[in-house]
Amino acid sequence: MPQPFLGQGRARWRRRLVDALLLPFALMLVLGEAMLRSGSRVLRRWTPVRHLEARLARLPPWAILPLFLIPEAMSHVGGFYAAFLFAHKQYAAATAVVVLIKGVGVIIALWIYQACRPALMTIGWFAWLHGKVEASRRWATSIVGPSWRRVRAGVARLLRGNHGAVSSGRRFAALRSRLATRFARDPTNP
Numbered sequence: 789m790p791q792p793f794l795g796q797g798r799a800r801w802r803r804r805l806v807d808a809l810l811l812p813f814a815l816m817l818v819l820g821e822a823m824l825r826s827g828s829r830v831l832r833r834w835t836p837v838r839h840l841e842a843r844l845a846r847l848p849p850w851a852i853l854p855l856f857l858i859p860e861a862m863s864h865v866g867g868f869y870a871a872f873l874f875a876h877k878q879y880a881a882a883t884a885v886v887v888l889i890k891g892v893g894v895i896i897a898l899w900i901y902q903a904c905r906p907a908l909m910t911i912g913w914f915a916w917l918h919g920k921v922e923a924s925r926r927w928a929t930s931i932v933g934p935s936w937r938r939v940r941a942g943v944a945r946l947l948r949g950n951h952g953a954v955s956s957g958r959r960f961a962a963l964r965s966r967l968a969t970r971f972a973r974d975p976t977n978p
Contacts, residue, residue, distance in 0.1 A: 844904055
């Protein structure tokens, strides 16, 4: 059996190390994207938002770009400010900044992007950058995807009722009953 080149083993080891180091970022990207998409879907159900979305879609690309970049910049400034607050041990304020400033900024930017994507893609540098972001998203999903599916399947099995359907109400009632029985027998519990 022929021996592999020594360099191939090192390259594979290096690739695995880089993947392991980048895994937390990939996980944050995939989870954050899932949360943002659901927040955007909720926002888009509101009738005034749908009307505004239709009006935005009719604007020219040069007018849409600042509307997209302002909340995107607001989100990044909020993220830096939250990191500053976190470094100064102001955890509640940092959390509030992340949720209120960064979260709202990202949801608005995502909403504008979804409403005006065709017009934004006519801007050359924007389309190029969008391609790079999509490539990194596909990479992150390829790494996190199998684990994410296993976690979701495990949670579904945990919540599964008697007939195979997810029944969190029955599962919660059973857990509550077991806890109540346990604490009723516990002599240290008054």
